[in-house]
Amino acid sequence: MxxxxxxxxxxxxxxxxxxxxxxxxxxxxxxxxxxxxxxxxxxxxxxxxxxxxxxxxxxxxxxxxxxxxxxxxxxxxxxxxxxxxxxxxxxxxxxxxxxxxxxxxxxxxxxxxxxRRLVDAIRDLPVKLLDTRKTTPNFRVFEKMATAIGGAHNHRMGLYDMIMLKDNHIDYAGGIEAAIRKTREYLDRTGKNLKIEIETRNLAEVDEVLRIGGVDIIMLDNFSIADLRAAVEKIGGRFETEASGNITESSIRQVAETGVDGISSGALTHQIxxxxxxxxxx
The missing domain is CATH 3.90.1170.20 (Quinolinate phosphoribosyl transferase, N-terminal domain)
Incomplete structure (x- = not known):
């Protein structure tokens, strides 16, 4: 970092x-x-x-x-x-x-x-542990320094260095297709070069994102292990994948074995x- x-x-x-x-x-x-x-x-x-x-x-x-x-x-x-x-x-x-x-x-x-405990649990697998924005106000820099020291990868520092279309963005925009289209138009209009990540809540939404395209990372939020495997297979390497939601020391190994590229955990900084x-x- x-x-x-x-x-x-x-x-x-x-x-x-x-x-x-x-x-x-x-x-x-x-x-x-x-x-x-x-x-x-x-x-x-x-x-x-x-x-x-x-x-x-x-x-x-x-x-x-x-x-x-x-x-x-x-x-x-x-x-x-x-x-x-x-x-x-x-x-x-x-x-x-x-x-x-x-x-x-x-x-x-x-x-x-x-x-470090979470990183050690998946160290032999080709997956990154990612931190989140669930940090203490005015202490984020230090908390993200600490996750990096522990072996995780800093995801985004704030709202300014990446576009992440989460459920509320999608709902406010009028759906997945509208959210992606408006985002692409915004980047074209402003000339900004930012990665786009979009949250999906089920396999049907994964299918919709695959149909539309135009993103860099697909977040698989609170998917079951079986659905994570199915989503990774559907995506087939076209986009980066990130598993998120209820990541614990007991579950992280199973999640990593589904083949996702990254696993994000807010608990790295907000339940310590x-x-x-x-x-x-x-």
């Missing part, structure tokens, strides 16, 4: 402003201004590490004089008791950065851990338990 470093910096600054506002008064009140301290970022739960690169930017943004020694890296398998990094410098600065670093890394690591990490003075 290509990340705009300025976008990441802007998000970090906003997050610091949200947390600190006019001052970390707990630290200002109780910790001497000149006190120097050290801390370790400790792993308290096994998983996959994510967010280290972001944490380094947080420490630098809070106080460029903080010295960080990185031990582990994004994508590393981690176990309880591991030390991710150490940080030294102003005690007040370390305390100001602590919660933001942990909030980001715990959630990103939780996402990467879950993603954060991984337990802590920052402790030493």
């Amino acid at each position: 290509e990340v705009n470093p300025h976008e990441v910096s802007d998000l970090i600054r906003l997050a610091i402003l949200e947390d600190v506002a006019d001052g970390d008064h707990s630290s200002l009140a109780s910790v001497p201004a000149g006190k120097q301290q050290k801390a370790r970022l400790l792993v308290k739960q096994d998983g996959v590490l994510a967010g280290v690169s972001v944490a380094l930017q947080v420490f630098a943004e809070v106080d460029p004089n903080l010295e960080v020694s990185q031990i582990l890296h994004d994508g590393d398998a981690i176990r309880k008791g591991d030390i991710v990094l150490t940080v030294s410098g102003s005690a007040q600065s370390i305390l100001r950065a602590e919660r933001l670093v942990l909030n980001i890394m715990q959630r990103m690591s939780g996402i990467a851990t879950h993603t 338990n954060s991984l337990d990490l802590s920052l402790k003075a030493y």
